[in-house]
Amino acid sequence: MIDELLVVRAQLGERAALAELVARWRVPIWTYVRRMLDAERADDVTQEIWPAVVRGLSRLREPGRFVPWLFTIARRSVTDRLRSEYAQEREILVLFHLEDLSVEDCARICQVPVGTVKSRLDRARRLLREHLDGKGHRP
Template structure:
């Protein structure tokens, strides 16, 4: 069954369709958010996203645009969280922050990539995650980020360059 059909059925009040839609997109959404935030914040933000999806689904006019709509909500939620934390950080003096490591992630070869991504500016990291890790086309990335496709392409180019430079600094050679 397609996402579009599941959306229409969920909009008509069919709970099983909504449950299947949420189950189908749970991992991709959490993965996207996790790549933008740490694990603890990712769980909280992901819950906020699904609450917004359930509330907003009846108003989705184009059921075929579910994935870009969903990632737009995810992007907005991540941005809101980061914006709120940056504002709070400016107002509050820093006390020794201790970053807890995620033991499961430490065992994965991709842990280095995740840390390199975390060092990139948010806008470039977001485009890399959407394009390469979520496999979204440039046009959908542009819709989600509400920027022209040319801007997506330039951010991708800049992000690749920054990531390459960062990897070379750490001793990785292409």
């Protein structure tokens, strides 16, 4: 009930109500995101969530649905981050292993440092190894 009243007040332009909503939900949202990502990425993603909340709050038609709406925004932000990172890691794997390009060429194509290419390859190999170990495949 408190959140619903704060949402209505914030929708009417009351900055103090918006600040109170953020204060009430900042830690629970960060905790949720942190459970999905490491601490550094959780901080980055959480920073992206609140502007989206502020931009979309006026379009929230059911103020009583604020909490599920808020967590939906957080979930989408986490998913977008993971999808983006997965695509970058996959891109390096395709270029290096399937297209048979050098680490240097992969770095030029992806416009990242050579060290980034190496770390993405290392992480991808580790994830693949863990996945195969989980399926009972041993090297």
